Amino acid sequence: MADVTEASLDQVVYNEHGLVPAIVQQHDSGEVLMLAWMNEESLRRTLTEGRVTFWSRSRAELWRKGDTSGHRQYVRSVAMDCDGDTLLIRVEQIGAACHTGTRTCFTGRELDAVLGDPSSDTEFSGPSA
Amino acid sequence: MADVTEASLDQVVYNEHGLVPAIVQQHDSGEVLMLAWMNEESLRRTLTEGRVTFWSRSRAELWRKGDTSGHRQYVRSVAMDCDGDTLLIRVEQIGAACHTGTRTCFTGRELDAVLGDPSSDTEFSGPSA
Numbered sequence: 001m002a003d004v005t006e007a008s009l010d011q012v013v014y015n016e017h018g019l020v021p022a023i024v025q026q027h028d029s030g031e032v033l034m035l036a037w038m039n040e041e042s043l044r045r046t047l048t049e050g051r052v053t054f055w056s057r058s059r060a061e062l063w064r065k066g067d068t069s070g071h072r073q074y075v076r077s078v079a080m081d082c083d084g085d086t087l088l089i090r091v092e093q094i095g096a097a098c099h100t101g102t103r104t105c106f107t108g109r110e111l112d113a114v115l116g117d118p119s120s121d122t123e124f125s126g127p128s129a
Numbered sequence: 130m131a132d133v134t135e136a137s138l139d140q141v142v143y144n145e146h147g148l149v150p151a152i153v154q155q156h157d158s159g160e161v162l163m164l165a166w167m168n169e170e171s172l173r174r175t176l177t178e179g180r181v182t183f184w185s186r187s188r189a190e191l192w193r194k195g196d197t198s199g200h201r202q203y204v205r206s207v208a209m210d211c212d213g214d215t216l217l218i219r220v221e222q223i224g225a226a227c228h229t230g231t232r233t234c235f236t237g238r239e240l241d242a243v244l245g246d247p248s249s250d251t252e253f254s255g256p257s258a
Contacts, residue, residue, distance in 0.1 A: 029159070032152055032161060032217055047240060047242045048243050050242075050243045050246070072247070075242050075244055077242065078242040079235040079240060080240060081163065081234035088161050099211070106208040106217045109210065111137040111140075112130070112133045112176070114130070114176065115179055116178070116203030116205075118223060121203070
């Protein structure tokens with residue numbers, strides 16, 4: 001597993017701060033819970049410990065989710081995107097994902113937006129148009 | 130709507146490059162399709178046009194998803210997170226979200242990971258532990 005983990009870590013593309021954004025999703029409901037950042041060491045721990053560890057940019061330290069709050073995240077799967085510069089972590093979330101106490105960090109924080117609909121888009125006639 | 134949109138734009142926290150990450154999710158299935166970046170103008174267009182527009186970091190230009198590929202994203206909701214520095218855009222995705230042709234940018238790109246489970250975590254006795 002150690003070699004496999006190191007190979008995975010080498011595939012990921014970190015930004016100029018050595019970080020990669022990690023989207024965290026509840027594995028069964030599909031809720032997007034939060035986005036946080038990982039450095040190589042936090043991803044190594046996440047891949048090997050079964051619990052999610054981030055890099056806290058504000059505290060500049062490793063942050064294993066739930067160690068203080070109890071709101072742990074148990075790893076169900078980890079994927080990177082086509083560019084290798086974003087991670088999707090599917091988890092079993094215990095309790096609230098957000099430090100404000102809401103289930104997700106997006107709960108109750110909608111912005112007003114004009115909605116779109118393919119059936120009313122007169123310019124649109126299908127994916128290959 | 131113009132004033133409401135400008136108020137929303139003012140709430141969002143952009144990074145040192147003037148960008149904010151936007152997670153894109155299929156509204157009904159819950160699939161996380163991709164992550165891309167928005168500047169203020171791309172978010173303004175996304176909030177007012179019913180279609181998703183990003184900022185392409187590689188091309189350094191506004192990029193309305195689907196104009197070339199036909200794989201448009203119709204806006205169903207837009208939310209920001211608790212810190213205002215991440216967006217969640219729920220959409221109706223036409224066709225493949227990924228430029229490689231896969232439905233999502235994460236499809237088939239799983240990393241090997243040790244899985245976690247609260248029921249086998251002997252340190253864990255509940256959210257308030």
